[in-house]
Amino acid sequence: MSTIGVYLAHPRPGSFNHALYGAVVDELRGRGCRVRAHDLYAEGFAPLLAAEETGTVTAAERSGDPVLALHRAEVAALDALVLIHPNWWGMPPAVLTGWVQRVLVPGVAYKLGTADGEPAGLLRVGRALVLNTSDTPEAREREEFGDPLERIWAACVLPYVGVAEVRRTVFRTVTDSSDAERAGWLRQAREQAAALLS
Template identity: 40%
Template sequence: MNILIVLAHPKTGSFNHALANSIRDVLQARGDQVTLRDLYAENFDPVMTPEELERDNVAPPVIREHADAVLAADGIVIVHPNWRSQPPAILKGWIDRVLRAGEAFRFVVDENGKGKVVGMLKARAALVINTSNTPEEVERAVYGDPLETLWKNCTWSFCGIPKVERRNFNPVIVSTPETRQAWLEEAATLALEAFV
């Protein structure tokens, strides 16, 4: 399979990097073709230009490169920290600029004259891995887990990916080396199971 991993964490050597590398390594060992894109290392520009909003616009070269990788992927992995129940701004900009109308999704008018979205990605599965310092029960009870909605409903299902799994490893700040090792192994297993 052709798997795209998108990593969004500014600190090289972070636990997010370890998670992305663990997933990459286990998928490559299985024989999958894996591309790992580190948005911060690439200095990805998250700011959409007015020209990109024009219908039938030509994507800037770096956006075209990222969009083509998404379009070619059989599976997509996203790894990022949970910052105030949101992804880092660089990743939100990646979503806005790379998941392009007319390529990742399109708007159509149904038989009743109402508009609807049709997802167009060929990927059949997406895996989202988050890290946070908020305990799981607080994330759900107090904040309502907005990342679940963002990734499952507003991003990947919107673009036509039928299987979306998400795992939030937390709280990282008080985790032990043994706990982190177990999380790395769990992330690798989740990736193997997501893309079959």
């Protein structure tokens, strides 16, 4: 049985991001997965990296934060990962950035000091799915901004911690989308979540 972590970063209940989260969690549970579902805003995940958490995982454990310890233990045991968030200024929301900085630390998600000088990913997560919402048209995103979220997730963060396959979908433009478009996007999100199992 696969264990999949699903992480939502959106502050407003009733948002389309919440609908995506609900659809993905429902689909995966319906397929018999163990789902570790986290609405980071609703849970009040603290995104600020404290000075005592920098450095080794041993140093970070001295912070005594049981929520942080839970997230680190869970992410180390996942088979796949789903991240759901809006594109805000070409970045994930601060709570998710803080989750990355506090959870995906040396000793948990990667190690430094390998023979070739490159970091070695420690996570057993083989696949990741990133679902983003955006109000920026695709051509403008690509031509003016270079799709910064693609670089963040598929080039910088996830390969660094050992994720071999990163899939990403952007649903756009959300603000002026119809009910029919949103229903289609939710079906697509379910299909993509199910594909993590194949």
